[in-house]
Amino acid sequence: MAKSKTQFSCAACGNVTSKWSGRCEACGEWNSISEESPLSAGPSAASLGHAKGRSIPLTDLRTEEVPPPRTTSGLAELDRVLGGGLVPASAILVGGDPGIGKSTLLLQAAARFADSGLKTLYVSGEEARAQVRMRAQRLDLTKAPVQLAAETNLRDILTTLEAEKPQLAIIDSIQTMWSDTVGSAPGSVSQVRAAAHELTSFAKRRNMAVILVGHVTKDGQIAGPRVVEHMVDTVLYFEGERGHQFRILRAVKNRFGPADEIGVFEMTGNGLAEVLNPSALFLSDRGTPSPGSVVFAGIEGTRPVLTELQALVAPSPHSQPRRTVVGWDGGRLAMILAVLEARCGIPFTGLDVYLNVAGGMKINEPAADLAVAAALPADTVVFGEISLSGALRAVGQTENRLKEAQKLGFTTAIAPKGGKAPTTEGMALKRMGDLTTFVGDVFGAG
Structure with missing residues (x-):
């Protein structure tokens, strides 16, 4: 078997090269290239011999599928952007600038979904549980039946999800997750790709909705490989200017609703408030x-x-x-x-x-x-x-x-x-x- 070679990837665009350099040739970003071990390859076609896979069931275009059930949060602006509510087994990626209010929005959403009957688990990889509780107290959400964890080990998180069987899991953020099967630092292209793949696959298998928080680059794009945006069902961007109290939640991809839909919020001392008439x-x-x-x-x-x-x-x-x-x-x-x-x-x-x-x-x-x-x-x-x-x-x-x-x-x-x-x-x-x-x-x- 051929020996795996060390490779270098750009954290800004995901470009892979065989040697390190100070500037990425693909996107021009400086000091964004890091060393990482390649993902292990599966068995080759030759090693499989004459083994056959299973036959895939086929249908025609006239097959009628039942529309997926949805759970509304009670936040009309969030439900609008999601296409009418949260779909089971869906994977959602939320990106936005640092300090724009992503964690505040998702903690409020977690509380609303939990109050509506969904078993909800909030996993923070950036803050301790005491810090999340302080935010919940400021937002008057301490009575919401949300289960809270602070962890970055992907294996431990998946084991907990397997045992608790929540209907909604919120991961804040995907860049802080690390898998012990990937030999690179947390936040690298391989780690982000592996963590997103594992969490999305788990959500599909267990009929659990998962919301992933993603950091953005200085250009406003979600950091890490673009393949993550292809893995998930919905990509949302939380936009706004620090000097303004308005925040825009925009859907740039949605398999269960219209893309380019927006929800408008106003940042107040008690968290994010819905704006039902943005024009006014x-x-x-x-x-x-x-x-x-x-x-x-x-x-x-x-x-x-x-x-x-x-x-x-x-x-x-x-x-x-x-x-x-x-x-x-x-x-x-x-x-x-x-x-x-x-x-x-x-x-x-x-x-x-x-x-x-x-x-x-x-x-x-x-x-x-x-x-x-x-x-x-x-x-x-x-x-x-x-x-x-x-x-x-x-x-x-x-x-x-x-x-x-x-x-x-x-x-x-x-x-x-x-x-x-x-x-x-x-x-x-x-x-x-x-x-x-x-x-x-x-x-x-x-």
Whole structure:
């Protein structure tokens, strides 16, 4: 049998090499490569001889499966993101920045699920049990029937799960777990991969739901190998800015519900509180509208959300003007500025441009293009995609966006032409075909 060779892997991207280097050739990260022993390989096809495996049962596409039962937590925003509740034997990965509130959210969720009748086990690998109890006391959750453990040894955790047979296990976090069958340090690519595989497989075999907490890198991606995100059924990101009290729980993958669904929470002294009307919250601090301020009617998953975009253009003292963006794609902003300059004759040479999405919200859809290019009166919302030719393209769920704006008192909306004409009773809707017409009509310039 061939002797196993030592290998080196990058903790940032999972790239495997045969020798160590200070900088990863795949992702460019510095000091992220560590030595580890490779996972043991199974028996080769030659060693199996003529042994045959079992026959796999096959079905056709017409087979009707019973929808999986769900357990609701009572936290409407969490249940929404999960697709209607927690599914048995599901594996969920929750990632977020340090200190953003992941442990607080999951301790509150554990208490709610336990109160609803699920036998729940919370395993902390980062805090002692006394620290978790202090948090539970601050959140007034000490009466919840949650079983608590503080352990990082994967073998001991699996043995405990086998004996206790919980219906939900929360592991905080997957980067702190270590398996004695893998010869590398906790948090390495091999350890994270092995721990995630063992816990996910155990959950499937025992019909137990498991929630894994994952650390994130400086780029906002969950640390460790990307294969972990493929192993689990659902991947959630807990987002927010330290300076804002708003927190967004976003589903980027969900086998049991819609992806890109969001739940909105507010961080308070008593933990995370649900926000049932995010639009009203994101616009609550909006003062007297000024040039460079606009309300964008967006869609997050299945829910319409209104957010305020703020832009500032100022003369640049530098030879290379700055383009600073918070909450949106910086490359998309550069494209919008280029289209405004080339198609509408609005120069940005020698000007710094700053763009901010108020409230710590992050916007990903191209429907925000037209809002970024606009500065409108207080009673107007805007949405639409801008093409490189300067044409305005229609976006989906126009009617839902308008209904949400009308509910909050907006009386005028600007949207691209095309698509099905929405019902806009009580709201003035201006539909435009290109950016030049938009600039001329709204700003009185052509």
